[in-house]
Every structure is written in structure tokens, then in C-alpha cells.
Amino acid sequence: MTRDEKLEAGLAKARTLIRQSARQGNFTLAHEDPDYVPQGDIYRNAQVFHRSYLLMERLFKIFIYKEGESPIFHNGPCKSIYSMEGVFLSIMETDTKFQTWDPREAHVFFLPLSVVMIIELLFDPIIRDKAVLERIIVDYVHLISHKYPYWNRSLGADHFMLSCHDWGPRATWYVPQLYFTSIRVLCNANTSEHFNPKKDASLPEINLVTGEIANLTAAGGSPPSNRIILAFFAGAMHGRIRPALFHHWKDKDKDVQVYERLPDGLSYHEMMKKSKYCICPSGHEVASPRIAEAIYAECVPVLISQHYVLPFSDVLNWESFTVRVSVDEIPNLKKILLEIPEDMYVRMQKRVKQVQRHFVVNDPPKRYDVFHMIIHSIWLRRLNFQINM
Template sequence: MGHEVQYILESKRLVWLVAVVFAVVIMFQYFEFPYGDAASSIFSVHRAQPTLSRTNQTETSYGIPKSSANITIFDVSNHTRPVDTLDKGNNVGIENIILSNDSTASPPPSSSASLTPPTTVNNTVVSPSVALNNSTPKPEVNVTNLDPSFKKPATSENKNNPPISAGESSVKALPPVKAVHERPVGDIVTISDMHEILEHNRALVRSMKPLWSSMVDQELLAAKLQIENAPVNNNDRALYPPLYRNVSRFKRSYELMEKTLKVYVYKEGEKPIFHQPQAVLSGIYASEGWFMKHMKESKHFVTNNPKLAHLFYIPFSSRMLEEKLYVTGSGSRDNLVQHLKDYIHLIAGRYDSWNRTGGSDHFLVACHDWATDETRKSMDTCIRALCNSDVGREHFELGKDVSLPETYVRSPQNPLRELGGKPPSQRSTLAFFAGQMHGDVRPILLQHWENKDPDMKIFSKLPKSKGNRNYINYMKSSKYCICAKGYEVNSPRVVEAIFHECVPVIISDNFVPPFFEILNWESFAVFVQEKDIPNLKNILLAISNRRYLVMQQRVRKVQQHFLWHVKPVKYDIFHMILHSIWYNRVFRVDPAS
């Protein structure tokens, strides 16, 4: 009997010992694994992404999984609101008429319902399950195509590393990064949905935890804390509060960017694909050229010491990549993708910067339609400023990637030529569009409205005129300028409309408008779903003249954020692009770093 009691006691001690050891292991794993999820780290190579839960809202999870996802469909109805409800401003003048539901503290609760008739209701949100890929393969490197005169720079980061010979890779095994999210093809993402996705990603998605800590990580965390706790500030005369999702946060973030941000610009890469902005200073891809020009010339933001950099700029032109390497008629862009892949492994072999964060503090600025797909494999961890900001099909990740304004610059010597338009009282045309029949939306637009209504000036092509005067004059004298997508969601007409003080009407499902993290687009633009093109005139007429005057005045005020200057000025398009990149970097920094 005594032996049995002793056996039972010893068994209990053994069970308690095992339990204590297991608890210690779980706690250790919790603090050591980058996701803080010990169970999934131990028992599975994949980690299920947590979903967003809100009362009467949709659970969403988006990004770039490596395998297909199951789809669950939910219905979320947008809410309509009166278009004529106004608040009194503090000063006299139409610029002080503010809609009562405008908010400077948070995004509006619904999508474009306020700008469409009360009969229009949008419903569909889709949430896929997410598959994760936690490892990055180590591909071959071909540095000779990128920099034949390869010479190892003598920096403190790589001074102990042996030089690379052609065809040899010295790239360290790139650290795993957290997976991103994806929307299924064909689903319509409304502006309201985009706000939800952005907030979801802000709350749950982080950059990879750096392999080793750095002073810049603490500076980013400090900046994030100050932005989140920004004091209410509506007194800056240069910033009109209704234009912003939160003007106080934007102002504080912009101030911290000016005070803190340092960018390292890689020297590697051959012209004209790299380091030649002059080749892309005009035309519809001018944004990438002008940004590269101003970034490389900046003495305020650029640092020559990678250890001091909060961001690393990959200075390539997607337009020149296509022009120099694409074989016409081949139907293949594999060599373009490979060229960028080789470049990434070139810089990863020379610098520790990429390896420290898995590229999450690197960024690129690219306006060609192909850039989204070309950069998806080798640069998907980077912050990508892209004109083709399609959150539905093109793996554009809200909260990480930045919607780049597509700007049509006609005169590199004077990018502000033809700025402005007629006052509202002299804008006799209700709506205007002219353009080539790219994609499937524009033919539908013309089918319903070309030569059908004198108020709707909808054309395929206008007669040729010197300096494109006919097109510009229509922009300057129309109340609403139709910005219909082409082959892709982006169009230079969005910025052209703002440039000529015409209220933009965006017909492009799943298009993330520029500076979406900052601007309250619904306060100065109209969003119409592609399926509602037959009802376009009724939608515009449902907007009262009083509401139109408010929106047109706001277009004039937001214009400063969409202008290129020969020398950058505060709050202009160069600084706004850089700010959106900075802002996304700050809000993705891992608190555990």
C-alpha cells in the first residue's frame, strides 16, 4: 500500500514537472518568435492571420498569399446622407462652407453614397482566408548586367565581407517576412471598404522584426507615438481641415518627417534604367522622373550613411525599364522582372540594410502600368509607390504600398503651365471626357453618352489642336471631369482635373486614389461605380449646386498637393509622395524592434 501511494505521489510530481517545463517553453517561444504566437510557431509553418471583427461589419483579411484562398461573402450596405446639410464656417466665403458630416478626426463612415443619389446603394465585401509564405528563396545573382565595374564600397556595414565576383552570390539567406493580404479578383472594393482595410492593416500588419536593433527603429517608434497623440490643430492656414482624414495627425507627421527623415539613395545601377530622371520628366509617367530628380538632389532628406537612414530608395524608372528591355511583340516581361531581381540581390550582397529588415524599409516610385506586377516578386516587401493602385487585382496592399499620382507634364521647363480654370459661374458644361478607347469601361461610357446629351461632352478623340487646346479648354470650362479607367485603374485625368479646378468624377472600381492615407477624397471628388455609368447624369444632377460649389472650392485648395515645381515647395506633390511613404513606414514599424 505504501509503495502504491509513493508511486502516485511520484507520478503527480512528474506531471507537474512536465507542465512547468511546457509552460516555460511556451513563454520563451512567445517572447522569441516574431509573431508572438508560440503555438502556431511550434506546430505549423503557417500562421493564420487574425481577422477584423466589428459589430455589423465584415471580417476582412487581404494581401498576397502564395496559394488560392477560400472566399466568404458578406453584405455591408453603405449609408446615404443628405448632400445639402451644411455647417457654418468661422469666416465669410464659400471656402468655409463645410458639410456637417465632414470629419477631421476620422474617415467618413460610408463610401461615395454622399455624392450619389439616395437610391444608389453598394453592397458587396469579400473576405478570403489567407495562406502565408514564411520563407524567401535564395536566387542566383547576375551583377554584370547591372554594374560591370563592380567595386565594393568601403562602408562600415560591409567592410568585413569579401567582394562579389560576376555570377557569384554573397547574398545572405533573406529573413522571412510576414505575409500580406489579397482580395479576390472581380470583387468591388468601395471607398468605405478601403478605409476598413487600411484600419485593419494598421492594427494587425507589421514589418518584419529587424535582425538587429538600430537607433532609427527607436526614432520611428517615437514618431509613431507622437503622431498617434497629435494635439488637435486646425489653425494652419496652409491646411484646410475638411480635405484630410485627420489634419492634426497629418500636420504632426509632416513636421516629424521634415525634422527626422533621412533617406539613403543607392548608387548602384546603370543609366538609363537607373539614375536618369531626365528621361521621364514629361508625359504620363512623369511622376517617377520628377520624384527621382528631386530625391537625388535633396540635401535635406538624403544621407550618405546607410546606418542613419530610415528609408532606402531604389532609384529606377519603370518606364525606361520597359523602353530599354521589353522585346516588342514577345508578350513576355520575364527579362524585366529578372533585371530588377538581379538588382535587389546586388544591393543585398553589398549592404546589410536589405538583410536587416527584409527590404521593408526600402521603397520605389514607379508609374508604368506593368510596375505593380514587375516588382511583386522581388520587391513585395518594399513600400511601393505605384500609379497602378488596384486593390482588387494587382496585389496593391493598403497600409504598405502608396498610390502614386499619375501626372501628365507637358512642359518640363514649366510644369505649372496652363494651371487653373474658369470660375464656377463660367463652367457651362456639366461633364467632360475625351480619350482613347483603352480597356472595357470607356467604350461603355461612350455607348451611353457620346452625342446623346448636350450637357454631357463625352468624346473618343477631339480634333487636333495646337498645344491640345481643345482638351484643356473643356477641362477649364466643365463642372465635372470624368476620369474613366483605361487598361488599368489609374488615369492622368484625376490630377488633370484638379490641375484645372474641375471636380473629378472617378469611374474605376478598386482604384485607390493618391495619398489615400491622408486625404478625405469624398470631400472633393465623386466616385461612381462602373455599373452605374448609364445613370451618370442623374448622379451628377443629384448633387446640388451648393454642394458642387463646396467641392469645387476644395479642389482648388487641395491642388497644392498635386503640383510639380522646378524646386520643391512645402506640401507639394514631391513632399506628399515622400510623406505617404514615410507615414506607411512609421505605422508598420514593429514595436518589438
């Protein structure tokens, strides 16, 4: 058996073990975990997730192409709403847990480019010629596909790129195999723009305003009995959904507090921490950093979006700890929230606290945190196909 055949055989065995765990209800009890045993309604199937996660930790290997120079490659922003590009690139380059230096041992291959850095450093804001994306990405794929055999062997299916920029999907247009075949890990996980959940993975948008991880991810908030605001939102009016939210609720109700700009003396994060529900509408793009911010503040997210594939949704049961409201239901938002029984709200809020660990950014990373959940999403996509040798 060749090395490639052994890799595929190992993945086939992992698929079998994961399927078996779906039929073994006592798996999590039989496999103790020193850090955390997934249990409860926040998961689609806690046993399946746990088995898959442990197999990922034991087996999964990623090769990072060394070609490309910083700051366009191997680098990215570690603050702003695009921070997950830089955070992931930084951790991936420095943390060796999943990394292999031998491409023959790799299950997937990482293209370490940053769309944010391409736009910031090479895009002319006056001419606005997006061809710069085409030149960089086409040239890079051409380089690695001619230097290594791995891209052509799988037609790019076992390769992945990651981007939190709005133009992340656009950046992949110029290489059809990257667009249609490769794994794209994107904040802009919009199915109306050909995001394919079977092969693409949704990346949470996390706004590290100052670049300091501890400043944002310090979790906590008031207990349910002390949350005096029914629902809260503050943010700019853009996109297709927010104008309707402002039309119906801005300056209209003391229980549903909607602001385009917070009044002096009010703290955005403190308002979230004393609200029962935090409204998370899409803006220009489907993703919103408010979802993670609500989870950090232990505030039940109210999701208002269209065509959005939520992060880690093949593992997490978002219905158990969030409220979904359609655009047409925005006028009835207060009525919808008031009709949720108090005991149901308390259960949802408790689940929000439980799911926090999967959205926290750590450097160095910790098991089950957002970095590991992203890696697990990539692992699941790699399990979705087999390379024919």
C-alpha cells in the same frame, strides 16, 4: 543604445506624437506654419496630417543606393504619363532635404530603378520577353543585399521602389520580398493585383506632355457661375469602363460632352476649365492622369474606377471634393450630377482649388507639393512597422 535602436526609438516617439494629435483638436492653431496650415474637409484629420508632416520634415532620412548606371538607374522619363518616375528620381537625386549619405542614419532605402527605362531600352517589342524585368531587378536586389546588411536585416521592409509604368507591379513579382514586404510606390495602385495600402503607396499619374512642368500645372479655370458644361471627357476607348461611358454618352447629350477625339478648334484643357465636372474613368489600368488635370483646372473630378486606391488617401478625404460613380451607374450619370445641389457643388469646387497644392509638380520642390506628399506617404508606411534588432 545602438544607432539602429535610436532610429527605432525616434520613430516610436513620432508614432506617439501623431496619435496624441488626434486627441488635440487645437494642434494646427498652436503650430503656425510659414507656408500652409492644413485645415478643412479635404483632410481626414488636418491636425494629424500637420503633426505627421512636420515630424517627417524634421526626422525622415532616405538613403539612395548608388549602384546601377544611368539610364536604367538614377534616371527616368520626365514627360508622358509615366513622367512621375523621372521627376521623382531627378528630384530625389538632386534635392538633399531628405537624403542621407550614411545608410546607418536612414529610415528607408530607395532602389533607384526605372521600369519605364527598362521597357523602353531593353524590351524587344517583337519577342515581348518580359524576362528582361526579372534579370535586371533580381540582379540588382542580389547586388545590394550582398553588398549591404540593410536588405537582409529587414527582409526589404524598409526599402522602397517607385514606378508609374503599367508594369510596375509586375516588375516586383520576381523578388518575393520586394513584392510582399517592401514599400511599392505605384501609379497602378490596383488592389485586385495585390496592391496593399498598408505597405504600398499610391502615386498620382501626371502627364507632362512636353516635359515642361509649367505648361501643365498652371492652375485655374472659370468660376463656378461661368462653367457652362455640366460634364466633360475626351480620351481613347480602352479598358473595361470607357466602352460603357461611350455607349451611353458619346454624341448623346450637350450637357454631358464625351469625345473619343476632340473636334477641331476645341482645346482639351480649356474644355476642362469651363466644365463643372470632369469625368475620370480608368482605362487599361486603374490610374488616370485626368484626375490631376481636373484638379489643375478646378473641375470637380467624377471618379469611375474599380479596385483603385487613390493617391494620398490616408491623408485626403476624397469624398469631400470628388463624385464617385460606379460602372453600373454610368447610364444615370447626368441625373446623378444634376441632383447635386448647387451649394454642394460650389463647396466641392472650392475644395478642389484647395487640394491643388498637393498635386502641383515643382522643381525645386516646395513644401506640401506632390513630391513632399509622396515622401509623406512613404514616411507613413515606414511608421507602420518596427524593425526588431
